[in-house]
Each structure stands twice: as structure tokens, then as C-alpha cells.
Amino acid sequence: MDGVLQFILNSLSLGSVYALFALGLIMVFGILKLVNFAYGELIMVAGYTWFVLQGTLLPLVVVVLVAIVVAAFTSVVTERVAFRPVRSNSMNAMLITSFAVSTLLQNSALVFVSPRARAVDVPVFFHTNINLGGVQISVSNVVVILVSTLTLIGLLVLMQKTRLGITLRAAADDFRMLQLLGVRADQVIVSAFAISGVLAGIAGFLWISRIGSVSPTVGMAPLLIALIAIVVGGMNSLSGAIVGGFFLGTLTIALQLLLPQDMLAFRDAVIFAVVILVLVFRPQGIVKGRFATERIG
Amino acid sequence: MKKKVLGVATVALLAMGLTACGANPAADPAPAPDATAAGSDSEIVIGASLCLTGIQSPLDEPILRGAQLAVDEINTNGGVLGKQLKLVNLDGKSDPVVVGNNGEQLTAQGAAAIITPADFDFGGPASRAAQAAGIVGISPGASSPLFGAATLGDKQFTLSMWNTTMGAAAAEWAYNERGLKKAYVVTDSFIDYTTSLSEYFIESMEHQGGTIVGQDTYTQGDQNFSAQLQRLKTAGSDADVIFVSSYMPDLGLIIRDIRAAGIDTPIFGGDSYDDPELAKVLGAEFGNDITYATHAYLSEEASALVPDFLSLYEKAHGEEPDTALVANGYDTVNVLAQAMEAAGSTDGAAVAAKMTSMKFELLTGNLTWSAETGNEPQKEAVLVSLDKGEPKFNGWLMPQWVPAA
Structure with a gap:
């Protein structure tokens, strides 16, 4: 039982963090049909903002809020500077641009901070356990589940009840x-990038508080997870x-938990095999969308 | 027009390549590197193909800082053989092919020696280029036993102790100094460094008479140690010591999760622990009774050479070094300079011969290379432990018994 x-x-x-990663990626994909490969770097940007601000006396909540804002801002800036000029060109141009933005952001962190991982101050209570009815629960798990649930509810309300949300869903x-x-296309797309950035910021905070440090390549795993x-x-x-x-x-x-000891090294292979199986039987994915239209120009 | 330019460029490149090849056999009898364009009469070029971008950069970038510091210091004190040293680094970009090409380019430009990335897979190609050109190649931190004469050639060295020594030092310290005899081993299966270090630790532990009560694996990038933790609680309950062979950033998460679960068994590891960020991630709360075998400890207790080095570094960078790897870079250049000075030339064979016959006193410990065992570094390891998140110097150790590579 335990x-x-x-x-x-x-x-x-873990699932709720993964869901946040995926939501941030699909916000942009839904509208532009662009897999934004610079998405992982938004998580990195949030992490480095946290790293830079931790020396100041700001309370953690403020630091995290600033980190989320900076991630959203970066997302919007990349849209304005990098993606908008090539939007009417081919899909390939957009894809290559997203790789370029990713490399640029990653290398900026490498040059201006350090290629080595930098520790962020995660409060100690995050890693303590609380006893709930005989079961040990780590505080960080509770924080992750709470924050992601709130974020999901917030996003749901935004998408269902507001004009912006309705526009975004219609656009998708x-x-x-x-x-x-x-x-106006520009406004819709900018909003999608902003929301994507906010989600990356929140998920980034949760992810990085687990790891306890931030490095230039910290966003690569989340990007892959979100894509899959x-x-x-x-x-x-x-x-x-x-x-x-x-x-x-x-x-x-x-x-x-279930794989035998000597099979554990192949865990990712098994995960991908299951994913392939799912796609064989449901090529559209587990949930079928109502529409599947061409990307806009 | 464009084609013509390309054609000319190709011919020029070919010509350069040919002259470089032509020079190779001649490099043995006579010290020839100064004859080419980059090396002039007044300077000795030390080439480097350290990776400043990509996954290898956390190791190589601080090494380059240390190497440059040593070059500047040596030049202020009059240089080597009456000439100024010039360090030329071409970014290896964490790509073995690029590293290899850089090696070719540097040797063609007349480098007298090549500093290669701190890893066998990334550093090997540059060493092969150096060997082909008849000059010394040296990695400041590659700890694979493959990094030596048998695989790369007789003029190729690594300044780091091999993983065999590192694993043996950790095992011997745990068994002899601390009386820890039953080990539980967690291995990060992502790279060769971590898997082979665990093997050598286990071999040495068993040679001492210790036992391995359990083993588990982890994969770098998982960010999730919960399942391993469950097993550790049961299978590792009677272990005296937990050997965790992984590296940052996940290493911090693994140790923190073990300590946060209330397990305070001593944890041992290798030089990947030697990172101030690990101590920061763990903090005073979780950073207790963690011991590791590494290259250097930047404090006067460890070596009389340290204070001068620290003040030099702080003058140049305005802060303390963020990792002891800086010392590896600094030592590498000093080894090359001392060997060249002793050989009285920059000729590859002469310098390599000095490197295998001299004894070097370095920030990273006393070092000799033995030509008989394929340029195996005979090197002391320094044992450091974290206590309330603060590193403490434990002592130097030259393991009595080292497993065969």
C-alpha cells in the first residue's frame, strides 16, 4: 500500500511537470505548426534568472515570478526578432531559425556565465519529507503537484472563458x-509565445528546483520530453x-520500478518502444484533435 | 571566378598538407617546428584543442584558464629556452572530428606540443595528430587508462591519474583509513568514465578484502533517483559505504536524495565530486561525510605551491578558481615547459624522453610517467571530504595496489 x-x-x-513542458511546446505548435526547438532554452533562461537573482535579498516567490516573466519576455522577443521575419517563408526556414535561436541562447549562457553547472539556492524544506498517514511524502513533490495543478486550472480558465483563449483555440x-x-495574426501569435514562455518559466522552476543547479544544456531534456x-x-x-x-x-x-536490475539501462529504449506501439495503433496520438489544418503563412 | 578562388585555395591547402606530411619524418632527428610560419625564432607555440563549447566545455574551459595563467607566468619569468611561450587554442567544440582537425592544423602551424581535451574520446584525436607529427600531446585531465602509449603512441601523456588509480585510492582510503568494508555501488551508466571508475573501485575493494553488498545503476539526465533510493534502503541497509560514480549536475541530486531520505552512510566518489557547485547544491544540511579522490586541493595544507598559484590566479581573474581543474591546466603547461627546458629543445622525442624520466612536483601532486607501462601516470590522489558542505583536506595517497587497466 505504501x-x-x-x-x-x-x-x-513527474507527469505534471512533463505535462507543463508539453503544453508550452504545443501552444506554439498548435498555431504555427512549428516545433520550437528553442523552447528548452526558455527553461534555461528561467533557471539563470533564478541563479542571478539569488544573491539579492528578494524572497523566493518574487525571484520565481521574475524568472517566469523573463522567460515569457524572452519567448516574445524571439518571436518578434527571429520567427516573425521568416514566418511567410518555408517551414524549413522556421525550423532552422528555432535551432539558431536555441544555439544562440545556449551559447550566451556558456559565454556570459560558465559552461559548468551553477547551483541555485533551493530552500532546504523542499527536500524534507513530511509524514502523512504513515507515508513519507517529499515537500518538493507536493509543491510540484500543487503548482502544476494551479497552472493547469489557470490555463483551462484562460482558454475556455476568455476572449484570448477562444481566439487561440480558433487559431489552432x-x-x-x-x-x-x-x-490580427501577429497578436495571436505573440500571445501564444507569451503563454508558452510563462509555462516554460513555471515548469523550469519546478524542474530546476529538483536538480538544484542550472547549466547551459539544462533545457535539452525537457524539450525532448515535451516533443515525445x-x-x-x-x-x-x-x-x-x-x-x-x-x-x-x-x-x-x-x-x-518494475524493470529488473540488468534491464534498467534499457529503460529509455522500452519507453520509446511503448511510444511506437501507441503510435502504430493510434497514429494521431492518444487524443484525436478535431481539426488538422495546414500551417498558416 | 569563385571556382578559381576555390581551386587556388585547394591547391594551397594541399601544398600545406604535403609540407606538413613531409616534415613529419624529419621531426625526429632535428627540432624542426620553428621552421614553419607560426613558430618564429622568438616564440614556442603550444597548441591546444580544448573544447569551449558543448558537453566537454565544463572540463576544458577552466583548464584553458589555468594553462594561460601558466604561460603568462612563465613568460614573465623569461620564457622557455630563452623564448616566449605562445598558447594557441582552437575550440574543439566537443566534437572528436573537430578536435582531430584542430590537432592537424596546429601541428601544421608548427606547434611544439598539443594540449588535448580532458577526456579520452574527445582528446584522443588530437593526440593522434600530435603523435603523427612526432610531437608531445598531453591531456590535462583524461583519466581513462586508454590514454597512454599503447593506444595513442609513445609521445602521448595524460596529467591525470588513471581511473585505475582513482578507484584504488578511494577503495584503499575507505578500507584502511576509515575501516569501511562493505560497499554499495551506484554507477551512472551514461559514460565510460563513471562505469570504469566503479569497476576499478570494486576490484580494489575486493582486493583489500572488502565486500560489495549491492549494486545499482543510474542514467545521467534522469533527474529521478526515487526507484534507486527504494532499493538502496533495503539492499544497502548493511553497507558501510556507498560509492556513487556519477557527475554533475545529477550527482548533486543523487546525493541530496540519499541524505534527505535519512541515510547517513559515508559516500565515496571520484574527481567529478571536485566541484564547488556540488557543495553548494548539498549545503550544510546534506553535504556530510562525503569523501572523494581527486587531483588537487587548493589550500596550503595540500601543497606548498598553492598559495602562490592562488594569488596569481586571483590577480588575473579577481576571484578564486571555481574548480581545481584550473590547476590541471596550469600543471600541464609547467610540465611541458620543464621538460623542454631539461631537453634543451622542443623536439618531440627529446621532450617525451624527459617526461618519462623526470619527477614533477605539481599542484596536483607528485608525478612520474613510466615508459615501461605505456606512459602510465604514477600519481598521488588527494582525498577530500565534505563536512557540513565545506571541503576538508584529508591527505595524499599513492595506492599500494592498482588494478590492471
């Missing part, structure tokens, strides 16, 4: 139609990203 509860908590905690379904109705999660979850809907994230998180934890 083990089962522990398993559920670990899966929820049929951008051309939206333009014909007089909605949206492919397996379904690339045409937000719920697909959430399902994909939790699916991947649970699968990872389950295999880590």
Missing part, C-alpha cells in the same frame, strides 16, 4: 478563417499534451 501510494505520488509529480483549428474574420509527449498524446489538442505528459511520466516511473 509503495502504491508512493508510486502514484511520484507519477503525478483554422487560422486562415480567423484572419478572414479580421483577427505531444507526439504520443496527440498533436492537435491541448488535452493531448496533458495526457501525453502524464502518460510519459507514469511510464517512466513504472519502468524504473
